[in-house]
Amino acid sequence: MKKNNKKISMITAYDYTTAKIISDTNIDWVLVGDSAAMTMHGHNSTPEISVDEMISHTKAVCKGISDKLIIGDIPLKAFNENILEVVNRFIKAGANAVKLEGVDGFEDIIKQIVDKDIKVMGHLGLTPQTIDISSGNVVQARDESSAEKLIADAKKLEQLGCFAIVLECIPAKLASQVSQEINIPTIGIGAGIGCDGQVLVIQDMLGMNDNKFKFVKKYLNGQKLISDALNEFDKDVKEQKFPTEENSFK
Ligand code: KIV
Numbered sequence: 001m002k003k004n005n006k007k008i009s010m011i012t013a014y015d016y017t018t019a020k021i022i023s024d025t026n027i028d029w030v031l032v033g034d035s036a037a038m039t040m041h042g043h044n045s046t047p048e049i050s051v052d053e054m055i056s057h058t059k060a061v062c063k064g065i066s067d068k069l070i071i072g073d074i075p076l077k078a079f080n081e082n083i084l085e086v087v088n089r090f091i092k093a094g095a096n097a098v099k100l101e102g103v104d105g106f107e108d109i110i111k112q113i114v115d116k117d118i119k120v121m122g123h124l125g126l127t128p129q130t131i132d133i134s135s136g137n138v139v140q141a142r143d144e145s146s147a148e149k150l151i152a153d154a155k156k157l158e159q160l161g162c163f164a165i166v167l168e169c170i171p172a173k174l175a176s177q178v179s180q181e182i183n184i185p186t187i188g189i190g191a192g193i194g195c196d197g198q199v200l201v202i203q204d205m206l207g208m209n210d211n212k213f214k215f216v217k218k219y220l221n222g223q224k225l226i227s228d229a230l231n232e233f234d235k236d237v238k239e240q241k242f243p244t245e246e247n248s249f250k
Helices: 016-023 051-064 076-080 083-092 107-115 144-160 172-181 222-238
Strands: 008-012 029-032 069-073 097-099 119-125 164-168 186-189 197-200
Touching: 016 051, 029 051, 029 197, 051 069, 051 076, 051 083, 076 083, 083 097, 083 107, 107 119, 107 144, 119 144, 144 164, 144 172, 164 172, 172 186
Parallel strands: 008 029, 008 197, 029 069, 069 097, 097 119, 119 164, 164 186, 186 197
Antiparallel strands: none
């Protein structure tokens, strides 16, 4: 797709029902992101999710998707275990690839996974497993030396055999430059239009929360649509308009 100048769409998913809906859309890739820590479990940050929880989400998503590339996100807690065993669990759960944040110190692990013929997606820029954003400082690689380091890291991930790289919250100009300087696709989130593809967290783009991130476009007011439906159900119950005869057994 990159060679043919065709942009790649990627969306996160964590459960079977949503996966079934995504399965019948034109979305190219599905990421079972460790953002499940927040979207599914109500935690404050991604490091809180366990390997078992991520495997469970991956199994559910893989059951719902028939013909798309599914990437399982390796959570931080996996590094307390044997990483290759964790990767195998993701593949056994149905994932076609795994994603790993960062590069320094992970070179051997990436190489070992790639050598096992398993696809690895890199992740640079804002890597929420290790970067504290409580200060509100989300945009990474703003100065020249960290921008140069990010370009070098992207090239290193390509050399190590990654098939794609997520670029999160970096200046658009830098993301464009990275995308031009490597042959594998870059998938941006808060990284501007010059990436080879884009990813969003599904709850954010469906407007299921109050998040007001600059890099998110809300395609639906999901929160209002769902709460309106729930209030309508509540009203029907209280006014004895539901169930009707149609919904009842003779
Ligand atoms: O966990 C996640 O959802 C991610 C995306 C934001 C890229 O890593």
